[in-house]
Amino acid sequence: MSKSQLRSIVTDIIKSIAPDEDLSSLDPEKPLRAQIDLDSMDFLDIVMELRVRYNIDVPEADYPQLNSLASTVNYLMPRMQGV
C-alpha cells in the first residue's frame, strides 16, 4: 500500500469522526491535535476504527506514534501489508 493510500485511509477515519473539521490544509508533519480539534475521546476512536476496519491493534505505548499524519502513515506502513 502506498503512502498516499495510507494517508487517505487515516483522513477518511478522521473525517468520519469529525466531519466538521477541514482536513484539506493539514500539514502532515505537524501534530494532528495542534491543527484540528480532536479530544482524547476522538483520538481513541481513531485507534478503534483502525482495529475494526483493518484489524490493526495499536497498543497504548504506541499512541505517541500517531501524533502527526506522517508519523501515523509511517507507523501503519509495515502493519498494513496485505490488508
Add this chain to the structure above:
Amino acid sequence: MGSPLRYNVLVIGAGMSGLAAAIRLAHFGKKVAVLERHDRVGGLNSYYSLNGYDLDVGLHAVTNFAPRGASTSALSKIFRQLRIKPENFDLSPQKKSRIAFPGVTLEFTNDFACLEEEVAKNFPSQKDRFRKLVEAIRNADPYHPSAERRSAREAVSSVISEPLLAEMLLAPLMYYGNAMEDDMDYRQFVIMFQSIYLEGFARPRRGVREILDSLLNRLDESGGELKLESGVREILVENGKVYGVKLMDDSRIECDSVLSSIGLLETIAICPESSRREKKPAEGKLAFMESINILDSSPVELGMEHAITFFSNRENFSFRKPEEPVDVNDGVICVPDNFSYGEPLNCNMVRITNKADYAYWENINPMENLPRKRDWHSRSIEGAADYMPDIRDKIKFLDVFTPRTVRRYTGHINGAVYGSPDKVWSGGTALPNLFLCGTDQGFLGIIGAMLSGISIANQYLLK
C-alpha cells in the same frame, strides 16, 4: 460463537442512554440488542399521540446547545461519538428563558453574557462573586473519576453571599436534573450549570421524536438490534457472573455482559438475591406532575414570551417531596413556540411542571384520579399566576400526567424521574459483567444521559 441468540452485550432499556451505548457498541462490531419493555423507545423522554396531537413526555428542551464549531461542548462530543450529523437533531435555539422569584427576575439566553448582566443588575454586590463562581465551574472537570464530592449548596453559598441569588441559580438546575432532596451533588451541579447557563436550550421542531429517530437510524445502520415489548424479568447469574436475561415471556437470551439503564434499585430488583449489594441504595423521592395545555390561541400573544420559566413564590426554594399532592408554589413553565425555528411552530402549547407526591397519586381511588388531576391542574395555574396569564378558559386540549403515570411507563420507583440520590459514578456493580448507565449512573439531563451511555460503553465494553 455458540448459539445465534448469544449477544456480546444486552442493553436493558431503550432510553437516551441505552440507545447511545448500543450505537457505540454496534458501531465497533459488537453484537448488541436493546431490550425495551414498552412498545416504543425513549424511556423518560418519550412521546405519544392523543386526539390527533403529537405530544412529548419529559424533554422540554435539549440542554448544552452550542453553536456549530464549538467542538468542546458535550453536545458535539455526542455527535462525534455517535457519528450523527448535528443537523439530524434539527435543533433551534431558545429565544429567552427566565428564573422568576418574588420581586426578582433573571433572564437568560444561550449567550452567557445575558445572565451575567442580569446578575450584576439585580444583585450588584454579587457581580464579582458570581464571576468567581463561574470561573470555578469552568475549571471543574465533573466527569473525572476523582472529582470532589460535596454539597452544591455549600459550594455556592461559600462564594455567593446573597441567599436569594443562590436559590435562584440552583432552582433550574435542580428541576432539570437533581435526584437529591434539598441539596445537589456539586459534580451534578457543575454539569447542569454548564449545560443550562454556559451553553443553553434548543429544541427540535418535531420535539423528542426527531432525536429518537436519529438514534434509531444510527442503531440500525450500525447493526444493533432493538427488541420492543421485551421487558426483562430477571438477570441470570451463575458463579458470580451474568450469563443472560430472562424476558417477561420466560424466553432467555444469553450474553457476555449486560448494561442496564433502568435505574439502580430497578436493576437490583431483577438480579438474584445472592448477587445483591449489602447496602441498599436510597429510593428517589422527587416526582412531578406535568400538564400539557393546548390553547385556542397563541400563548405568545397572551404575553408568554419565554421558552422556559422557572418560578417560585417563595424566596426559599424547596426541592423536596411535597406534603400535599402537588406543590404549586414553584414550578417550570415551558412554551415550545418560543424557540427560533426556521418556520414558526405555532403549536400553542403550554407545559407546566410541579413537584408531586408519588404516594398520593399511586394510592388514589381510580374514580378520583381524573377529577383530582383536573383540580390540581387548576391549582397549578393559580400557583403560577404571577408568572403567566390564566389560560384556563383557553384550553382546547389538556392532558395531565402524575408520578403514577411515570411509574407505569418508565418503571422508575416512586415515579422518580431522576432516580436514586445514590449515584454509581463508576457504572460498575457487584457483578463483574453487569454495568449501569443512565439516570442512576449520575450524568443527568438528556445530554448527560447520552454521555453516560457512551462513557460506560467506552470504559467497560469496548476494551
